[in-house]
Amino acid sequence: MEFLRYRLSASVCLLICWIHPALGVAGDDIGLGRGATPQFVNHSFETPLVPGNGVWWSSPTEFPGWNVLTDIATTFNLHGSIWASQDENQHIEFDNSGATLEQTLTGFDVGTEYAVVFGLTGNPDRERVYRVRCDVLDSVAVVASGEFEASSIGSTRPTIMWKDHAVEFAATESSLTIRFTRTDTTGSGYGPDMDNVRMVRSCDADFTYDEVLDVFDVFAFLDAYAAHDPRADFTGEGIFDIFDVFGFLDTFATGCP
Numbered sequence: 001m002e003f004l005r006y007r008l009s010a011s012v013c014l015l016i017c018w019i020h021p022a023l024g025v026a027g028d029d030i031g032l033g034r035g036a037t038p039q040f041v042n043h044s045f046e047t048p049l050v051p052g053n054g055v056w057w058s059s060p061t062e063f064p065g066w067n068v069l070t071d072i073a074t075t076f077n078l079h080g081s082i083w084a085s086q087d088e089n090q091h092i093e094f095d096n097s098g099a100t101l102e103q104t105l106t107g108f109d110v111g112t113e114y115a116v117v118f119g120l121t122g123n124p125d126r127e128r129v130y131r132v133r134c135d136v137l138d139s140v141a142v143v144a145s146g147e148f149e150a151s152s153i154g155s156t157r158p159t160i161m162w163k164d165h166a167v168e169f170a171a172t173e174s175s176l177t178i179r180f181t182r183t184d185t186t187g188s189g190y191g192p193d194m195d196n197v198r199m200v201r202s203c204d205a206d207f208t209y210d211e212v213l214d215v216f217d218v219f220a221f222l223d224a225y226a227a228h229d230p231r232a233d234f235t236g237e238g239i240f241d242i243f244d245v246f247g248f249l250d251t252f253a254t255g256c257p
């Protein structure tokens, strides 16, 4: 099924490359030429090191760069080699319902569109659907928010799968706080895992959220289109058809500011 879907995507892409001039730029690696984007300290949870290069650590005392709003000893674990991290060698687990941590970033350009992007998965030792909410806050209000599933159903330690999620927002102040909270109530000891939290300037054509426009954005769009991901409904009327593909390609050809 996956192979068929890939073949379909590849066929659609070839057809579109042939009929749509927008893809003339798809083979080029276009840097977006943007200014510096604020970035997270310790975005990948590589410090502190899990003691003894162990598989996990139940009582870290701090995550440098991050402000933990709940009792760190009972609400967070730091994982080492228990299973593959999304980025580098470590990731965190929200070990109890309500576990919350945040980081304040400065240097946003007010009015500019950004996206906070992060990888989630779920502890495969208990097959559950966990949930994590991401809030973007300025000094007075919640600017943007999203809640995401981190399911471990059907996964095992060797076959762990990470998935990227994103919350898009327009900066309202030069300093903003990004907060993550575990919202499911399935209990303690096992939970959702997070890694590789990054900030990018968002642009509809940069489907992969990496501040580069290349053919991988087209492939990612086509995958989302095939899966009927709402993000691929480019025309926004709830129907997935060729006009969404043309809409994306036109945006892609226009590029990003």
Ligand SMILES: [Ca+2]
Binding pocket: 044, 045, 046, 085, 086, 087, 088, 089, 090, 091, 195, 196
């Ligand atoms: Ca990491």
Ligand SMILES: [Ca+2]
Binding pocket: 206, 207, 208, 209, 210, 211, 212, 213, 214, 216, 217
């Ligand atoms: Ca991209």
Ligand SMILES: [Ca+2]
Binding pocket: 233, 234, 235, 236, 237, 238, 239, 240, 241, 243, 244
């Ligand atoms: Ca549509």
